[in-house]
Structure formats: structure tokens, C-alpha cells
Amino acid sequence: MKASETHLQEILEGTKQYLIPMFQRTYSWTEKQWKQLWEDIKDLIEDNQSLSHFIGSIVSIPNNTNTHGVQQFLVIDGQQRLTTLLTLLVATRDIAEKLGEKNLADEIHHMLLVNSFKSGEEKYKFLPTQVDKENMKKLINKEPSLDNEDSLIFKSYEFFSEKIQEEESLSLSTLKSTITVKLSIVSIVLSTDDNPYLVFESLNAKGQPLTQSDLIRNYLFMRIPADHQEDDYLRYWLPMQEELGTYLTEFIRHFLLGENINVKKNDVYIKFKTKVDRKDAKDFLKVLASYAGYYAKLLNPALEDNKDICKLLKRINEFEAKTAYPFLLYVYGDYKKGKYNKKQFCIILEIVENYLVRRFVCNIDSKSLNKIFASAYHQICTYEAEDSISELINYLQNRGYPKNPEIINSLHQNQLYGKGDRRKKGSFILKLIEKSYRHKEQADLSKTTIEHIMPQTLTEKWEEDLGENAEYIHSTYLHTLGNLTLSAYNSELSNESFLIKRKYYKQSNIHLNKYISSFDNWNEENINKRSEKLIEKFIKIWPYFGKIENEVTKITGSSPRLLTILKKPYNVNTWRDVMEKTIISIYEDNLEKYQQVLSENPGFVSIDGRRMREPKQIINQHYIETNLNSKSIYNFCIKLFENHGYNKEDWQIELIFK
Structure with missing residues (x-):
């Protein structure tokens, strides 16, 4: 030099x-x-x-x-x-x-x-x-x-x-x-x-800063012989660049993530080099170009010729499920190579959508999704088609996948309308519920937005109709499923009284609205009635795909996520939380049974905690032993419910595996 x-x-x-x-x-x-x-x-x-x-x-x-x-x-x-x-x-x-x-x-x-x-x-x-x-x-x-x-x-x-x-x-x-x-x-x-x-x-x-994809392009072509560069550029890189445009860097990032390589947005080039160093640059460019075509279909489902696949891709795209793209990219590749037939590929797409939608309505933190889907392909790629689908179900079921009791509870209470992507995803859910009624003449939903039946701003008339608990009802149910519908006349309806809105709902072509018009008034009771109807629809559209039975075969390496006791869900973060919630649930349900627990298990729960190594006081002022490992706590809780007259289904734990 x-x-x-x-x-x-x-x-x-x-x-x-x-x-x-x-x-x-x-x-x-x-x-x-x-x-x-x-x-x-x-x-x-x-x-x-x-x-x-x-x-x-x-x-x-x-x-x-x-x-x-x-x-x-x-x-x-x-x-x-x-x-x-x-x-x-x-x-x-x-x-x-x-x-x-x-x-x-x-x-x-x-x-x-x-x-x-x-x-x-x-x-x-x-x-x-x-x-x-x-x-x-x-x-x-x-x-x-x-x-x-x-x-x-x-x-x-x-x-x-x-x-x-x-x-x-x-x-x-x-x-x-x-x-x-x-x-x-x-x-x-x-x-x-x-x-x-x-x-x-x-x-x-x-000068103009280079993008990550600029660096990658130059790195690849500097490793390709000069007499091949122009042909390879025109045949592989340029079509990929024109097809993906500004998404090119993100595609390469997702391509690497699908290989289970942890890649931050600003480290795409660095991580890319570690992978290409072990491969022939031209061969790698060919592979990258073929996967770019699959990625283009994830971004623009209209490019997919098969109508069934296109429909499911559109739904995933509308739900903005880009966290799943690293996984879907490689599964798409397997489908094109013939590993999966159309039906099997559609099942995988449905599983991914189901998993994401159910987690969303339960407000399960989405930060872990990148890691979950980055590892997912490696969990299933060595299996044959049918077995890989079963393995995918097993894998996702143990990573924050909510059962029906949690779904029911969440859809009654959680907001489907708010900041960030909640409004768009809430609208997605409502539109899918509306379409599930399968009218011969479907209403055009393209121009509809979310309409609050009980409005976001309470008028005197609404306060009067809701009664003395108006503020509580408004703050509790405003953005929940039972109080939301679809309308192209949102601004016109706005804060109108329920009687005026009901006239519109009755004439609407949208089934969600016709059902609302059957109520004489709009209050807490009717919001909950409508919630129950819509939740039934929700569960039919996105049914639980995991194992229903309470089967936990492995505790080590897991952390608890959700504890369900007597059909009531509790969010838990540690095994200590599990133990405390379990003991308190028996205390609140049946004092006689709780006295038996005290007398039979002094090493686990007691009135004063004097004989314990690491006692912790719980809400009834009694003490539990906290110097226990996860397996000991799990076995103790199972034993409590089995030995004190409860059914097996009365105590269930959801685990997350790292």
C-alpha cells in the first residue's frame, strides 16, 4: 500500500x-x-x-x-x-x-x-x-x-x-x-x-455514511474475482437490492438471527463477516439472493402466488410480527425446497400468529420474542416435517404461551387500545372476529377504525346512564374488548349517547355492531356480557394449541410465568412467588384445610418462623421457608393440592425455559 x-x-x-x-x-x-x-x-x-x-x-x-x-x-x-x-x-x-x-x-x-x-x-x-x-x-x-x-x-x-x-x-x-x-x-x-x-x-x-448493507456488499464483492463481479452483481445483488430497498440491511440481520446469531442493528456487518469468512463469497451471495425473495414475500404477501399462504402472510404482516421473520424466513426456504407441503406451511404460519396474538392480549413482555424466534428454527430443523411442527408447538408452549383461563381473564381486563401498536393490533383482532361470522356479503372493513361504545370522554348523559360507579366503570372498561367495536363513522358518533349510537349500530352492516343494538342500555353488566361473546369467538379463531393437561416434566432451567389456582390466574416471577400464592390461596379458600397445612408442614409454613433457615412473612402474617430450590417448591405445592382434597386441574403452572 x-x-x-x-x-x-x-x-x-x-x-x-x-x-x-x-x-x-x-x-x-x-x-x-x-x-x-x-x-x-x-x-x-x-x-x-x-x-x-x-x-x-x-x-x-x-x-x-x-x-x-x-x-x-x-x-x-x-x-x-x-x-x-x-x-x-x-x-x-x-x-x-x-x-x-x-x-x-x-x-x-x-x-x-x-x-x-x-x-x-x-x-x-x-x-x-x-x-x-x-x-x-x-x-x-x-x-x-x-x-x-x-x-x-x-x-x-x-x-x-x-x-x-x-x-x-x-x-x-x-x-x-x-x-x-x-x-x-x-x-x-x-x-x-x-x-x-x-x-x-x-x-x-x-461524506455520506455507508449503511450496513453497503459495507456488506463491498465486503462480498471484494472477495469475488474481478472478472465475475459485474455478472454476479447484476444477477444476484442488484435484484435483491431493488426488491428490498431500504429493508435490505434488516433482511440480512434477520437472515443472521435465523441462524441463531445474536445481531444488534448496528452490528450486522461485523456479525456478517464472521459467517462469510467460513464460506465462499459467491456461493453465499447466491443463498442470500434466494432468501431475499422469501423475505420480500414476508414484507409484501401479494408476491406469493398461493392464495392460502398469501392470506396468512397478510395477517402476520398486518399484526406487525417482524420478530418472527428470522424464523419464518428459513421455514419459507424449507417450504420452497419441498420439506413442507402447502398445508404444513400454513399450519406453521397459523401457529406463529396464534402464539403472538395470545401473548399480546395477555400483555406478555415482547422483549424476549427476538431471542425466542432466533432460536426456534434450530429447535425444529433436524426433524421431519410433521415432527418439526410438533416440536415447534412444544418449544413455543414453554415460552410464555397463555392457556385459555389467562386469555379469558386478560380479555375481560386488559386494554386493546392505547399507545404504541396496541391500537393497530386491537383493530386487527376486532376485524378477524368480525370476519369469523362469515356473512355472504362481508362489510368493507378497510376504512373502519376502533370505536369506543362508552366514549373516551364522559358526558353528563353518559355519567347518568352509567350510574354512581361511572368513573370506575369508565376507567376499568374503556379500552377493553367488551367496549370496543369497528366503525367508519367514528368522528360522527364520538360522544353521542348510547340511544343515538344504538340506532347507528342497528343499521350497520357490521355484525359486531348489530349485537350491541340488542341492549337497552350500556353498563358494566352488558360490557361483560359482550366480552364473553367475543372471547368465545377469539378462542375459536386462536385456539390453544398446546397440551391441556398439567404436565411438567422438567423444572431445572425454567422460571415460572403464570400460576393458575382454582381457575384464577396469578402472574409470578419467582418460585417464592409460586409458594406464597399457593399457600395463601388455600388460606383464603378454606381455613380448616389451611390449619392442616400448618400442622403437617412446619418446615415449609408456620405461624412464627422460628425453626426456619430463611423465613419470609406473607400477607396473613405467617411465615414460609424461602431456602428451597425450584424442584422442592414445585413438589411441595403439588403435594398440598393433592393431599387436601383439590383436583389435579386446580393448580397449574406455566414455565418459561431459557
Whole structure:
């Protein structure tokens, strides 16, 4: 590697050509960067012409494929500033020619823009990448640009043309010498022994910051032989880039996550390198391109030809279930390879949707979902199709998947409308419930939004109708399932009384609304009645897919999530919570049985705790032993219920496995 401080004239003079590799991103500088460069040049001209101004580095590597006298270099870094300087020179040339300064115009053209005695593409000293190449040719050749209004190359040229003409006292000869001699550049020319992608990675020059996918693209193609780069770029990378657009980096992140690689948003490039280092770059590019097609269908289900799969993908997409994309991406790949048939793939999609929707209505923390779905594919990939579906069910069932009692309790109490994504997901649930009635003439739900039957702002009329507990009823049930419906007339209905709203509901084509119109008034009792009806529908749409029986075969490595005692759910975080809730439930249910517990288990629960190693006082002022492991607590709680006349189903525990 050879590094030296130089200037643009020295870089361009001679029979040279600088090429931007096909895989590099297109020109992306905008007015912000153009304006900064122009201000720097004006400062040099106005303040002290003996000074120079450093504008960054240009990294290149000799390209030895040409044997006809033109010395070629591939630009590894610095293409943005080099492209901008060339458009500025073209603008200076054209204005010089326009003002009759033909010698200056010819000097710029023949010394800095073209290799005068060469033809074809060898004629041009600088050729950008992709569509920018043709646009730069047109500028240098003075061809019309009417069809290229959106080109940043042409916009850059127009910007500098305008700025030059605004400066009436500006000497074009001085401008040319400032651009070519006074702007200091560090030229880094790599040798064939240098590792270009390591050099590229370490650079920290001015300009438009590279995205993670930019870095990945450059890293891949620098490992692909030069004579294959253009073909591989056009065949694999460019279609992937055009199909995914701004989602390209996120796709690569999800691709890595699906391999069970922990990847943060800003570490995609670093993690990507550790994976590609073990594989042939071209082979890996082919795989990446094929999975990009599956990812595009996750983002845009309309691309999927199969109607059943498309329908399920749309539902997952509407629910904004991107946390499941790393898993679905690889399952999609297996489906396309023939491991799963259409029915089996649809079952997997239904399981994923079911799992996410049920967790959402129970307010189960979503932070763990990334980790859960990142590991899911590795849990099932070694099994045959049917067995892998069973394994998926087992895997998800033990990771915060709520049973029906928790669903019923949550849908009566939890908010389905609020900040963040709650409003959108609540609307999704209501629309699926409405569609489940299967009318021959379905109402158009595309323009509907969530309507609060009891309004968000209570009027005097509503307070009167709700009675003396109006504030409690309003704060408790406002955003719950029983008080929510769908309407395209939300603003019109607003805070109207129930009697007025009921007239609308009766005439509505939406089944959810027709049922509301059967009530004479709207109060706590009727909200709960409607909740029960809708919950029945909910459970039919998203039924529990796990094992119903209370079967816990493994305790070690788990943490408790939900304890259900006598059909009442309790959120628990530790095994101590489990023990305390279990003992208190017997205390509250039957004092006689509780006295038996005290007399038969003094080492576990007692009035004073004097004989315990680590006693903890509980809400009835008695004490429990806390120096116990998870297995001991589980066995003790099971024993309590079995030995004191309760049924097996009266005590159930939901576990989360790490």
C-alpha cells in the first residue's frame, strides 16, 4: 500500500482511467455536501491562495486487465468526492466555453476529463457505477439531459453551474487551478498483496455514511474475482437490492438471527463477516439472493402466488410480527425446497400468529420474542416435517404461551387500545372476529377504525346512564374488548349517547355492531356480557394449541410465568412467588384445610418462623421457608393440592425455559 498527499490534477493527468466497481452504490451526495465543497473552494480563493484544503482520501487498486495503454484503477473508497469534483470540472468547462474561454475549456476537457487519443469507454478518465456511468458520459459529451432530471449527477452539475455564474468576479482559470491543485487529497494506492476490504473497513473519511448493507456488499464483492463481479452483481445483488430497498440491511440481520446469531442493528456487518469468512463469497451471495425473495414475500404477501399462504402472510404482516421473520424466513426456504407441503406451511404460519396474538392480549413482555424466534428454527430443523411442527408447538408452549383461563381473564381486563401498536393490533383482532361470522356479503372493513361504545370522554348523559360507579366503570372498561367495536363513522358518533349510537349500530352492516343494538342500555353488566361473546369467538379463531393437561416434566432451567389456582390466574416471577400464592390461596379458600397445612408442614409454613433457615412473612402474617430450590417448591405445592382434597386441574403452572 502506498499513501501520499496529492491533488486532483496529479491523479487525473496522463492516460489513466478511474472506475467505480459495478457493486458500489450509486452517487448519493446532495446539496448539503455540494454546498460545503463550494464554500471550501470559495474560502481558498478569497482568503489565501497559497493554502490548501484537505478534502479526504481516495483509495484505489490497479486493475491489470487492460493492456492497451490506459492505466486503470478501481476506486475502493472516495467515489462520492471524486464524482463531485468531476461534475464541478465539467460545469467549469461548459461555462468557460460559453464565455468564449476556449483554451481553458479545451484544457479541462482534454487534460482532466478524457483520454483524447482513446475511443470507447477508454476515452473517459472517470466512469462511475451503474446508471451513473451513462449520465457522466452524457455530461462529458455535452449531450442533452432532459430524461435525467432525477439524476444526482445532473443535479450536482446544475448546482455548480448556477453557483459559478452567480460569482460574476470569479476567474474561471483561478477556479480550475483551485479545484485541481489547492484541494489536498490523500491518495492510497493498494498493491495486489493488500487486503482491500480491510482497508475499506478502516477508513473514516468525510461524506455520506455507508449503511450496513453497503459495507456488506463491498465486503462480498471484494472477495469475488474481478472478472465475475459485474455478472454476479447484476444477477444476484442488484435484484435483491431493488426488491428490498431500504429493508435490505434488516433482511440480512434477520437472515443472521435465523441462524441463531445474536445481531444488534448496528452490528450486522461485523456479525456478517464472521459467517462469510467460513464460506465462499459467491456461493453465499447466491443463498442470500434466494432468501431475499422469501423475505420480500414476508414484507409484501401479494408476491406469493398461493392464495392460502398469501392470506396468512397478510395477517402476520398486518399484526406487525417482524420478530418472527428470522424464523419464518428459513421455514419459507424449507417450504420452497419441498420439506413442507402447502398445508404444513400454513399450519406453521397459523401457529406463529396464534402464539403472538395470545401473548399480546395477555400483555406478555415482547422483549424476549427476538431471542425466542432466533432460536426456534434450530429447535425444529433436524426433524421431519410433521415432527418439526410438533416440536415447534412444544418449544413455543414453554415460552410464555397463555392457556385459555389467562386469555379469558386478560380479555375481560386488559386494554386493546392505547399507545404504541396496541391500537393497530386491537383493530386487527376486532376485524378477524368480525370476519369469523362469515356473512355472504362481508362489510368493507378497510376504512373502519376502533370505536369506543362508552366514549373516551364522559358526558353528563353518559355519567347518568352509567350510574354512581361511572368513573370506575369508565376507567376499568374503556379500552377493553367488551367496549370496543369497528366503525367508519367514528368522528360522527364520538360522544353521542348510547340511544343515538344504538340506532347507528342497528343499521350497520357490521355484525359486531348489530349485537350491541340488542341492549337497552350500556353498563358494566352488558360490557361483560359482550366480552364473553367475543372471547368465545377469539378462542375459536386462536385456539390453544398446546397440551391441556398439567404436565411438567422438567423444572431445572425454567422460571415460572403464570400460576393458575382454582381457575384464577396469578402472574409470578419467582418460585417464592409460586409458594406464597399457593399457600395463601388455600388460606383464603378454606381455613380448616389451611390449619392442616400448618400442622403437617412446619418446615415449609408456620405461624412464627422460628425453626426456619430463611423465613419470609406473607400477607396473613405467617411465615414460609424461602431456602428451597425450584424442584422442592414445585413438589411441595403439588403435594398440598393433592393431599387436601383439590383436583389435579386446580393448580397449574406455566414455565418459561431459557
